[in-house]
Amino acid sequence: MKYALLMYGDERRWAAATEEEIKEAYAAHGRFMDLLTERGAYLGGEELDGSSTAVTLRTGGGRTLRTDGPYAETAEHLGGFYLVEARDLDEAIEFATACPEEIVEIRPVVEYQG
Amino acid sequence: MSRSVTAVEQAYRRHWARLLALLTAELRDLDLAEESLQDAFAAAVTAWPPEPANPPAWLLTTARRRALDRLRRVAVAAGKLPLLIVDDRPEPSSIPDERLRLIFTCCHPALSADARVALTLRCVGGLTTREIARLFLVPEATMAARITRAKKKIAQAGIPYRVPAGPELAERRDGVLAVVYLVFTEGYAATGGDRLIREDLAAEAVALGRMLRELLPADPEVDGLLALMLLHHARRDARLGPSGELVRLPDQDRSRWHRGEIAEAVSLLESSRPQHTADPFPGPYLLQAAIAAEHATATRAADTDWSAIARLYGELERLTGSAVVRLNRAVAVAEADGPGAGLALLDGLDHELGRHHLLHAARAELLRRLGREREALDAYGRALEVVGTDPERAFLLSRRAELSVR
Numbered sequence: 001m002k003y004a005l006l007m008y009g010d011e012r013r014w015a016a017a018t019e020e021e022i023k024e025a026y027a028a029h030g031r032f033m034d035l036l037t038e039r040g041a042y043l044g045g046e047e048l049d050g051s052s053t054a055v056t057l058r059t060g061g062g063r064t065l066r067t068d069g070p071y072a073e074t075a076e077h078l079g080g081f082y083l084v085e086a087r088d089l090d091e092a093i094e095f096a097t098a099c100p101e102e103i104v105e106i107r108p109v110v111e112y113q114g
Numbered sequence: 115m116s117r118s119v120t121a122v123e124q125a126y127r128r129h130w131a132r133l134l135a136l137l138t139a140e141l142r143d144l145d146l147a148e149e150s151l152q153d154a155f156a157a158a159v160t161a162w163p164p165e166p167a168n169p170p171a172w173l174l175t176t177a178r179r180r181a182l183d184r185l186r187r188v189a190v191a192a193g194k195l196p197l198l199i200v201d202d203r204p205e206p207s208s209i210p211d212e213r214l215r216l217i218f219t220c221c222h223p224a225l226s227a228d229a230r231v232a233l234t235l236r237c238v239g240g241l242t243t244r245e246i247a248r249l250f251l252v253p254e255a256t257m258a259a260r261i262t263r264a265k266k267k268i269a270q271a272g273i274p275y276r277v278p279a280g281p282e283l284a285e286r287r288d289g290v291l292a293v294v295y296l297v298f299t300e301g302y303a304a305t306g307g308d309r310l311i312r313e314d315l316a317a318e319a320v321a322l323g324r325m326l327r328e329l330l331p332a333d334p335e336v337d338g339l340l341a342l343m344l345l346h347h348a349r350r351d352a353r354l355g356p357s358g359e360l361v362r363l364p365d366q367d368r369s370r371w372h373r374g375e376i377a378e379a380v381s382l383l384e385s386s387r388p389q390h391t392a393d394p395f396p397g398p399y400l401l402q403a404a405i406a407a408e409h410a411t412a413t414r415a416a417d418t419d420w421s422a423i424a425r426l427y428g429e430l431e432r433l434t435g436s437a438v439v440r441l442n443r444a445v446a447v448a449e450a451d452g453p454g455a456g457l458a459l460l461d462g463l464d465h466e467l468g469r470h471h472l473l474h475a476a477r478a479e480l481l482r483r484l485g486r487e488r489e490a491l492d493a494y495g496r497a498l499e500v501v502g503t504d505p506e507r508a509f510l511l512s513r514r515a516e517l518s519v520r
Binding site for chain 2: 001003086087088089090092093108
């Protein structure tokens with residue numbers, strides 16, 4: 001099954017991180033991607049730019065409303081995602097546990113047959 | 115007719131979980147397995163007697179046929195749920211025991227606690243949705259929706275139909291034990307409604323505990339959970355007075371305790387507890403069972419070994435760090451070393467247990483025994499503000515009325 005691992009975090013902490021901390025974070029993600037690749041699980045993934053760069057569109061009633069900023073104003077924002085292939089939810093949880101981020105939401109990807 | 119219903123009911127009780135577990139492994143679809151097995155039992159009501167020579171095999175064959183019929187009908191239907199993830203499919207010629215897989219799937223931590231309880235009672239306990247709804251005092255439609263949602267999540271999220279292995283097993287086993295104990299405690303100390311004990315629910319939990327022990331032998335915590343439930347359950351007839359009021363442990367008529375169940379629990383406990391008093395207990399259920407056994411084996415309330423109980427609660431508190439355990443330890447210490455020592459242990463619990471009537475009730479009792487009636491009166495008042503069931507409210511009111519201050 002395909003799963004998306006959605007990573008959430010406090011952007012202010014990321015913004016305040018030292019160069020050393022940033023280097024270590026990228027290295028940790030590198031090791032995580034190695035693990036996924038080794039297990040044949042890596043399907044893709046991206047880091048997203050900060051929520052301040054977001055534009056949100058809301059369409060309804062024949063018009064489109066455009067606002068600056070992310071869809072939801074919360075302390076933690078979606079900062080990136082991985083797309084993985086896992087045997088089942090337990091393996092997806094195992095991958096998410098190894099993912100070097102504090103909050104990881106696991107979402108099965110709907111797969112269409114035929 | 116009535117004779118055949120009895121035979122079917124008997125077969126249902128004995129074979130439901132095992133047949134459902136096997137069918138789920140074969141069909142890789144919990145919903146389909148459940149419906150087909152339900153069909154098979156309905157067919158048995160009309161077809162029996164004569165009871166077939168091998169009732170479970172008859173039911174299994176019938177259920178498989180019904181499943182095929184259903185699959186043909188929906189073969190091309192869109193939006194069908196993905197198949198369950200099953201590692202190795204069992205030999206179809208025998209009836210192997212797949213119940214553990216069913217249990218671990220129903221108790222998967224990705225499901226909500228409510229869903230785990232409902233699914234376990236439905237799939238493993240074999241209760242109908244209506245029965246489960248009645249036991250949990252919710253409308254049948256609510257319970258049906260809860261169970262349907264849970265089954266959908268199992269399929270959609272890819273919750274595997276598997277017994278976990280390695281280090282994961284212990285953690286997941288704890289989750290299963292927690293579900294069974296949750297069923298039991300909801301029966302034993304109901305949090306809502308006008309009845310204090312729902313024996314039928316507690317009895318279901320005991321039956322699940324027996325099944326777990328059969329499936330996970332030589333696990334001391336599984337033994338501990340069964341022993342613990344039996345020890346509490348054995349007191350059911352003595353816990354309530356003639357008008358449904360709570361009877362406290364020291365006031366209970368011990369001749370009404372079920373001695374056979376206590377003896378069974380004590381022998382479970384003896385074979386699984388640490389052989390030397392200095393050795394640590396393997397887990398919280400066995401410890402709690404040891405505490406319950408101290409109460410259950412005292413001839414009279416006055417013979418209770420409170421020092422031993424206080425010691426066991428101390429170990430349990432170290433193991434769990436639980437505020438509720440600390441509260442119970444305080445009560446035991448009060449019995450062993452006097453109300454002042456117990457009262458001191460209640461300090462600092464208000465933050466975690468302030469909304470729990472038992473903390474205030476315990477404090478009230480200890481203050482009363484210390485002769486601090488004015489403070490006891492206040493504590494009873496706080497307990498009454500947060501108490502949930504009517505019998506417990508009545509009990510607190512009667513205790514407060516006994517104080518000489520107003």
